Each structure stands twice: as C-alpha cells, then as structure tokens.
Amino acid sequence: MIDTLRKVNASAAFNRWAGIEVSAVSEGEVELRLPWRDELGQYTGFLHAALIGGLIDTACGFAASTVAGNVLASHFAVNCMAPAIGEAFIVKARVVKAGRKQVFTVAELFAEGPQGQRLVATGDAILVPVEARA
Template sequence: MDDLFAFGKSILAAQPFSQLIGAELTLFEPERAEISVLVRDDLKQQHGFVHGGVVSYLADNCLTYAGGSVLGDSVTSEYKINYVRPAIGEKLVAKAMVISSGKTQAVCDCKVFAIKDDNEVLVAVAQGTISKANKTS
C-alpha cells in the first residue's frame, strides 16, 4: 500500500500543472484516491469563489487516480461535472472511487468538497470513464 502511495505522489510531482496549483495527493489505495489544494487568491474568479477550472481539475485528476489504481497507467476518456455550490473555503478536497472496472477501463465517481472551519461542504460531483493508457497511439 505504501508503495502505491509513493508511486502516486511521484506521478503528481511529475505533473507541472498540479505543481503550479499546489495539489497534494492525500490518499491513494486500490479503488480510491483523494487530492487536495489549499485555496489561494490566484485560484479564485471575480466573485471570490475558487475558479471552476480548478474544481474541474481536481475532479478529473482524482477520477484518473482512482481508475489508475486498478488499471495501471491511465488517462481520462470522458467525465462530466456538476457544480452544486460555490467553492468557498480554505482548502478543496476531491474524493474519488471506482464504481466498476474491467481490463481496460473503469467508471469512477468523485465528490469535491470545500473545507472551511473544519467543515466539509460539497461543491461538485463528477463521474468519468478512465482508460488504460495506450502507449502506441
């Protein structure tokens, strides 16, 4: 389990955009992943909420981590996100899990929470299909 988590952290460290926004892998185990980002002013939009692109990034990457935990090297084939309320807080946490998986793809869901004063508030839900990476294309 520790080897999987260490591997996951090395993958995140190799993603320049993840480093730019300060993403941190906090959980990576078979069928589950969690990624968090501390909220900064430069991640917000004009109304003071965390920008939807940051929320979407968290969902997308966390979905792929969950799927990759059962498939190995993976990429997102598709995903859909619903923003359910503004992302306001000190930190955002995405929590993803595998719903179903086969040899080459996994369907996963993700919930993104804003943390404020130690309370979690749901800000987005997402579902996606994660595919085993095809290194020949």
C-alpha cells in the first residue's frame, strides 16, 4: 500500500514541488511529512495556510483511497490552532466512516522541532469515490 501511495504522491506536481513525503500507510490511515523550506512560508515565516490546507487535503484523500480507491474531495475544512513553525510538519489522517458514496476523514497537523511535536492544525474532509482518469 505504501508503494502505491508513494507513486501517486510522486505523480502530483504540487506534492513534488512542496516536498511532501509519504511516511506511513495502513488501511484507513496515512502519515505524511513535509520538511520546512523558506519558500513554503508566509510573510512572518510560518508555514503558509495554503500548505496547511494542502497537507490536510492530501492526507485525508490518501487515507480515504486506502479503503475506497480513487477519491475526490467534495468538502474539506481546516482549523489553524497555532503558528505553524518547525523543522518539519507531520500530518496524520484517518478514515472515520467509509460509505459507498462518501468517505469521512479527519487529520491532525503537527510541527516538529527541538522540543518534539506540537499540534498546529486540524481538519476534516469528505471524499467521494471517482473513476480513474484514462
């Protein structure tokens, strides 16, 4: 499963540009890592909210795909709880409920630094199964 998601991750131009890495996968669960680079920051040096949303969306989508195949987000929400500043960022997502037409997921984003991991954002997404593109 991890090899499949690593291939999918490598095929996404945004994920390659950002530097998103697939670090762990199990049925209904995914963990991604993003090493910090200056170009990922906003004007005060924190991780940009666009990247926070992108990490949560990607992790939730990957978690859903482990139980439902190809999926597309129909809704996602992000809650920024603290400034996202760290040496790397870890997002953990899991499937809450997988139905035939919708998959409900949640995620937590942690900033990793010298003092360990600190929760900086949470999110949730609803994903729908879709046919693979030809």
